Amino acid sequence: MANGGPVEHGFPHLETVREAVTALYRRLSYDTVRTFSASVAPVDVAFCDTDDLYLGTQRVAHELVRHYRLPDARMIVSFREMTHAANVELTAGPEYFIELNDRFRTHRRDIGAALAHEVMHVYLHRLDLSFPSTRANEILTDTATTYLGAGWLLLDAYREDAASSQKLGYLTPEEFGYVLAKRALLFGEDPSVWFTSPQAYTAYGRGMARARRDAQQPPLTAAGWAGRRRYARDRRHAQDPHAAGAAADGDAYSFSAQPPGQLRVSFPCPTCHQRIRVPVRGRVRARCGLCRTVLECDT
Numbered sequence: 001m002a003n004g005g006p007v008e009h010g011f012p013h014l015e016t017v018r019e020a021v022t023a024l025y026r027r028l029s030y031d032t033v034r035t036f037s038a039s040v041a042p043v044d045v046a047f048c049d050t051d052d053l054y055l056g057t058q059r060v061a062h063e064l065v066r067h068y069r070l071p072d073a074r075m076i077v078s079f080r081e082m083t084h085a086a087n088v089e090l091t092a093g094p095e096y097f098i099e100l101n102d103r104f105r106t107h108r109r110d111i112g113a114a115l116a117h118e119v120m121h122v123y124l125h126r127l128d129l130s131f132p133s134t135r136a137n138e139i140l141t142d143t144a145t146t147y148l149g150a151g152w153l154l155l156d157a158y159r160e161d162a163a164s165s166q167k168l169g170y171l172t173p174e175e176f177g178y179v180l181a182k183r184a185l186l187f188g189e190d191p192s193v194w195f196t197s198p199q200a201y202t203a204y205g206r207g208m209a210r211a212r213r214d215a216q217q218p219p220l221t222a223a224g225w226a227g228r229r230r231y232a233r234d235r236r237h238a239q240d241p242h243a244a245g246a247a248a249d250g251d252a253y254s255f256s257a258q259p260p261g262q263l264r265v266s267f268p269c270p271t272c273h274q275r276i277r278v279p280v281r282g283r284v285r286a287r288c289g290l291c292r293t294v295l296e297c298d299t
Contacts, residue, residue, distance in 0.1 A: 014210075016136050039189060040116070047112065064150060074095045096122050098118045141170075149183070158203065173200070173202075176203060176207065219253060221298045234255070253265055274291070
């Protein structure tokens with residue numbers, strides 16, 4: 001939790017974020033991801049200053065348990081002084097103990113954001129889905145929280161001005177915006193109508209611009225003129241029998257001639273980022289086997 005200190009910006013964790021989206025689809029399946037088409041509604045996690053602190057916190061925790069479809073999980077929430085925003089004790093269940101930073105006693109509007117991340121830890125624990133390092137695992141948790149409909153709360157908790165700053169989670173504001181944009185493009189949803197933080201709008205806009213670029217990379221037909229020209233140059237180079245197998249420098253696509261004499265191009269799906277491999281033979285339509293996205297390609 002950044003509290004008054006500098007907030008990191010940009011997309012430094014983008015590769016891990018994309019790996020997390022792929023891992024979600026592989027572990028949950030396309031059909032399960034689609035069941036999260038509705039985000040957590042603001043009214044369900046609203047917290048008024050006149051609400052009882054503990055009853056209100058338990059209510060919000062229950063709503064997140066319901067959203068993540070963990071009906072047999074019970075969250076016991078307490079408050080204490082700590083460095084991080086929150087912590088959860090991962091056990092066999094059905095009871096899980098969550099500790100929230102004492103500052104949330106007076107910053108109640110952000111309790112939903114903190115709980116969204118911690119309850120997702122429980123969800124991923126039950127799925128037995130994790131990444132090797134602690135930092136990568138936290139990025140996975142933030143990504144899953146956002147992609148499955150509760151992460152707009154985390155981005156909305158980001159506030160920054162000349163005198164102070166606050167950010168929850170391990171992703172940068174722009175990375176939260178990127179994952180939110182991926183979700184919005186998938187489900188036709190506009191989470192920005194729920195933002196109360198002015199800075200969240202800006203971060204979401206930058207994330208959306210980056211997300212749209214994923215669908216505008218060659219060999220996709222939506223690629224721009226410069227990308228298509230670069231792709232054609234790299235394809236000519238790959239068709240040289242002495243150079244086949246080389247990847248385009250700095251690009252996501254790569255060429256291979258396996259089996260010999262049959263040039264193919266490999267590129268990431270713009271939705272789930274699993275790599276797709278198609279023959280190089282002009283216009284082709286490809287369907288991602290993981291997220292079922294149909295892609296128009298000009299190979």
